[in-house]
Amino acid sequence: MTQPLSRNSFPALPSYPERMIQFGEGNFMRAFVDWQVQQMNNKGLFQGSAVLIQPLEQGLGGMLAEQDYLYTVLLNGILDGRTVSDREIMTSVSRLINPYSNYQDFLALAEDDALEFITSNTTEAGIAYHPGDRLEDAPQKSFPGKLTALLYKRFQLGKKGFVIIPCELIDRNGEKLREIVQRYASEWNLGEEFAAWLETENTFCCSLVDRIVPGYPRDKAGELEQELGYRDNLMVTAEPFLFWVIEGPAWLKEKLPLAEAGLNVVVTEDMTAYRERKVHLLNGPHTAMVSLGLLAGLETVEDVMNDGVFSAFVRQLIEDELIPMLDLPLEELQSYAAAVQERFRNPFIRHELTSIYLNSVSKFKTRLLPVLLRYRKERGELPKLITLAFAGLLLGYRGDRLQRQDGPEVLAVFDATWKDPQSFVEVILQDNSLWGENLLSVPGLKEALEDGLRLLDSLDCRTALEQTIGGEIQCSDS
Template sequence: MISQASIVQFGTSRFLLGHVAAFAGAALAEGNSREAVLVVQTSARPEGKAKAAALAQQDSYPLHIKGLRNGTPIEEHLSISSIAGCLVAQEEWEALERHFIQTARWVVSNTGDSGYEVAGDTSLAAVPASFPGKLTKLLYARFNAGQPGLTLLPCELIGSNGQVLQNIVSELARKDYDSVRFDTWLNDECCWVNTLVDRIVSAPLEPVGAVAEPYALWVVQQTPRLSMPFEHPAIEVVSSLQPYELRKLHILNLAHTYLVDQWLQLELTGSVTYVREAMREPLLRNALSEVMEQEVLPVLALELPDMDLNAYWQSTLDRFDNPFLDHRLKDIAQYHNDKLSRRIQPMVDMAKNHAVPTPRLSDALKRKNIPNINDKTTLL
């Protein structure tokens, strides 16, 4: 029932269905949690409203896990029962506000690349247009009702996402309400948590559901007053996200970018389409293995001595080899020049500090050879 859903999830994305909501479902099924999820559809898009209607009407939704785990094919069909209901913000604001005041304890969000944009929005609108506007209005209603603060666990792929969201909401609150007490409540009673998410949720299922890879990770930065709604093997609560961010950036993301560099350099764009196909091409696989094992991992072992880098690299290979995932190299190639600068240049700089030669990575940096493209489809 909606009245029992202490986790308010902003967004009906397939990612959240295959990640946080799935973790909540596993914890409920195993008897390790009693915390269900209320999903909020934040936009008026017809497809989003259709998914919201399906979530509101069904007791569960399907999650198909497809991929490799330790080289072994995995295909599991799960039924996730963590969703207690779904509200469309534009149509059911009063119910949403009432739930936010009376029942909510945690807020989870995944609102896309532009989800934190406010533009000219105000939380004083009957239904604010932006996610930060909606959140600010709801938090003010909760504050006015004399309720304690909430724990906010944003999952957007933005560095220091909890801190960034806190700053945006605080700025909106000062502009719209000019209340010292509300500002103090936001900063002292609410818990704004930085998190890092990592899972490819590759496809939707109709009318609602998702297909995801076996690998999943949710790294949560330890924060004063933090209390998680549930435990799950994919959740790690850590003192700092930085080692995990560097590991993901310079193993998973760097490997994608270097694979594209070689795909372009070897002129295989006409014969190889997907990452899984690239990994079956000896020239590409060998080039990637050599650069990781001879240049990247030795440097990261010096920079991140306490991280299990080899295990992470092996899990990355499983993800790249995933026979069920259609991850297009041309999608990864978008913004290629920028990705070379963000993912490979810092590795070369770190290597110089440790006197580790990086001839392959350095050669890739010399080949900023395609124009930047507006990137709307990259999975990672």
């Protein structure tokens, strides 16, 4: 039997001083940010590690500790025309702190002058204000609340601030995080000097992340254990493609030498064009396909792209509804869209739809709702495929056909609303907490969603898609 991954098995692996605080210990951050820290370390450019903060009371802290905070990243796919199959043990994580059980250890991070950066990925719902948070809490419920407490401790010690780079997939993530921190600072009466220190001594960057990370390869775990020669319960698969856009000052390029390490990272003064292209042409199709795919019994993104009806749905969605609503050169959009669909077909990684399904309401709000609203305004009609995807989302959140994965507040809204099926769509569209506005005012949307729900409920999902797409389907085996 193979031994578990640990430093005892690999005593020559290096260790690095802590230079980064990272909120979030999930698959994505470990295969994206921590992987990039590793690449900088490999080239002698950073020589640092990340201390992870567990954002929820239950997390991966115990499993990481059992492996001495080591884990393997498996890169599989096609990059620049060549097949990539790479395995590397990550040494870029130093430890994990669970603030729910070790809050004082969490606050003690403020004392370390070597810590310069804060990164995060607490899901799309993580950057949110929680009215019950107080400075005296140990810990605060929300990520911004915890961050505010840490920053205030840092300020009290008279130390320099941080470069803060959130990776949550929401628009202007750095700005929104800063706004919530400032709100807590005001409500907690932390003083004008702290407010000024927040503004002048800390750099909140907006960022855009792009790497498909399917996570733990359950279907190949035994085979990989034999190949690697050790057991790794936290190994994570990812595609070789990576892109990170950070909206921040030019000096950040030297302070965090990601591009110098050969990584596909852009530091820019304005990330708007990059964001729109990625959020709508990569994340948008993911969100559109996930509920419908799960309802049809599909399991992975590759399954979707290898299904004639569903691949036609994705292609038509991109060409007819997404690209026309983006203000970028058509040739650039078409090239990026072609690359996205090639990445979706990557046969080397298993990107499960259930992982994409997490927090689908906030994802739809960010990725597809703006396109739907613009399409309706400019063309005087609703985009039929996005609207059907919206209906699929609502049907999935009924809870009797799909296993919902969302916050308790969101699920409570749906559970209460579904009690009266006749008024469900009308009531749910008016819920500003879900959509950020009253969608009942969108002409024809209520009726279209009711039609879509009836269609998906009365037919199997693939037949419903065929009827919606019409004559556009060109079935194939690829």
